[in-house]
Amino acid sequence: MAFKLSHTILAPALAALSLLGTAAFAQQVEGIAAVVNDEPITTLDVRNRMRLIISSAGIQPNEDILMRIQEQALDGLIDETLQLQTAREFEIEVTEEEVDESLRDIAARNGLTMEQILADLTEAGIEVETLRQQLRAEIAWQIMVNGRYGSRIRISDDQIEVARERIIENAAEPQVRLGEILIEIPASGDIGQAQGTVQTVYQQLSQGAPFPAVASQFSAAPSASNGGDAGWQAISQLRPQVQQVIGQFTQTGQISNPIRVPGGFLIIALIDRREGGVVEQLELVQVTLPASRVNEDARRRLARAMDGVDSCETVEQAVTDVEGVLVTQLGTIGANALIDSIREAVSRLDPVDATPLLDTAAGVQSFVLCNRSLEGPGIPSIQQVENQLTNQQLSLLSRRWLRDLRREATIEIR
Numbered sequence: 001m002a003f004k005l006s007h008t009i010l011a012p013a014l015a016a017l018s019l020l021g022t023a024a025f026a027q028q029v030e031g032i033a034a035v036v037n038d039e040p041i042t043t044l045d046v047r048n049r050m051r052l053i054i055s056s057a058g059i060q061p062n063e064d065i066l067m068r069i070q071e072q073a074l075d076g077l078i079d080e081t082l083q084l085q086t087a088r089e090f091e092i093e094v095t096e097e098e099v100d101e102s103l104r105d106i107a108a109r110n111g112l113t114m115e116q117i118l119a120d121l122t123e124a125g126i127e128v129e130t131l132r133q134q135l136r137a138e139i140a141w142q143i144m145v146n147g148r149y150g151s152r153i154r155i156s157d158d159q160i161e162v163a164r165e166r167i168i169e170n171a172a173e174p175q176v177r178l179g180e181i182l183i184e185i186p187a188s189g190d191i192g193q194a195q196g197t198v199q200t201v202y203q204q205l206s207q208g209a210p211f212p213a214v215a216s217q218f219s220a221a222p223s224a225s226n227g228g229d230a231g232w233q234a235i236s237q238l239r240p241q242v243q244q245v246i247g248q249f250t251q252t253g254q255i256s257n258p259i260r261v262p263g264g265f266l267i268i269a270l271i272d273r274r275e276g277g278v279v280e281q282l283e284l285v286q287v288t289l290p291a292s293r294v295n296e297d298a299r300r301r302l303a304r305a306m307d308g309v310d311s312c313e314t315v316e317q318a319v320t321d322v323e324g325v326l327v328t329q330l331g332t333i334g335a336n337a338l339i340d341s342i343r344e345a346v347s348r349l350d351p352v353d354a355t356p357l358l359d360t361a362a363g364v365q366s367f368v369l370c371n372r373s374l375e376g377p378g379i380p381s382i383q384q385v386e387n388q389l390t391n392q393q394l395s396l397l398s399r400r401w402l403r404d405l406r407r408e409a410t411i412e413i414r
Contacts, residue, residue, distance in 0.1 A: 035412040036081040048130040049073035055124045057217040059204040068197045080137035082405045087140035094139045102135045145398045155389045164385045168374050170234030173276040179211050179228040179269035182221035198258040198265040211269050280335040283370040285315050286328040291363040293324035306354045312370040
């Protein structure tokens with residue numbers, strides 16, 4: 001459902017926000033900014049949310065950015081009203097203790113206590129209930145999304161393997177860690193509105209507004225919840241226009257001009273760079289016939305015993321008839337830690353296979369490969385990949401559900 005904002009909120013917002021921290025803000029004549037399924041959102045609600053956005057993003061408001069923040073504030077309040085209405089339908093109640101816990105998490109991430117967060121809000125002239133209501137809606141929505149879709153999402157082993165292999169391939173290439181702010185074109189298709197918003201955001205960043213705070217408040221990308229941090233990515237996997245911009249960056253901390261991308265505009269920041277590289281990790285069992293024990297008969301018995309090995313747990317049992325043999329669990333080591341001849345022999349093995357007998361300085365040796373894996377900067381575990389894929393699907397389903405709620409709702413902007 002598309003609608004156009006009027007200017008009925010902007011004038012008092014400009015006046016009120018120019019008096020941050022004064023009693024004049026509370027003396028404004030209040031009215032109704034919007035009605036969502038017969039539930040009102042007041043102009044005071046909108047201005048309180050605007051204050052919270054401005055304070056959180058650390059920006060210097062002017063008339064243009066206040067208009068953008070007004071749109072964002074009202075849009076967010078409409079979403080939260082729909083979320084809380086849906087929570088009531090499902091009889092989901094968020095306790096004050098849950099809200100307090102969320103506040104403590106926010107405080108901890110900022111190196112503060114909950115009491116300090118509340119004091120900062122009060123000092124900025126922001127009603128504490130403004131933030132508590134936002135958190136209440138977020139918690140309720142997360143409970144509903146997980147309850148509705150969590151048990152339906154199935155990530156197969158093949159999906160995990162494909163995703164992890166792609167990450168491993170990318171990890172061998174030069175990588176960048178990027179911050180991102182995505183400004184989406186609204187459902188109305190008004191490109192000019194998105195263009196105006198992204199220019200305003202860029203202006204604030206250029207004037208020193210902190211990128212993570214601005215991303216948290218304005219970005220439509222999933223990374224907004226992490227301050228816009230999109231994590232490490234192989235340069236070759238980025239959009240061509242983003243690759244071009246990164247090629248022009250000479251130092252970390254640089255911020256791009258707005259980049260036109262499908263569906264909106266993107267601003268990126270270079271957080272860090274690193275060279276790619278992966279190391280093969282090998283879990284090995286080492287079997288050694290010391291040089292003092294080596295003879296043709298012992299060599300034959302050891303070769304026959306190693307042919308019978310069918311698991312890493314049975315190696316010692318398999319070689320019990322070979323007098324003087326030593327079995328050592330090497331654990332997991334990097335392939336580059338092995339001497340060339342051993343590394344080459346192990347490289348041809350499948351798990352639970354053993355190398356042919358090798359003549360080394362220690363005597364005669366054989367190595368059993370228990371497991372092979374690749375590790376390196378940014379390579380997640382199998383569980384981490386599964387969590388990432390699950391969260392991606394939940395995020396997609398969450399946005400789709402909220403979009404459906406808006407389409408079906410009766411929303412009146414005044």
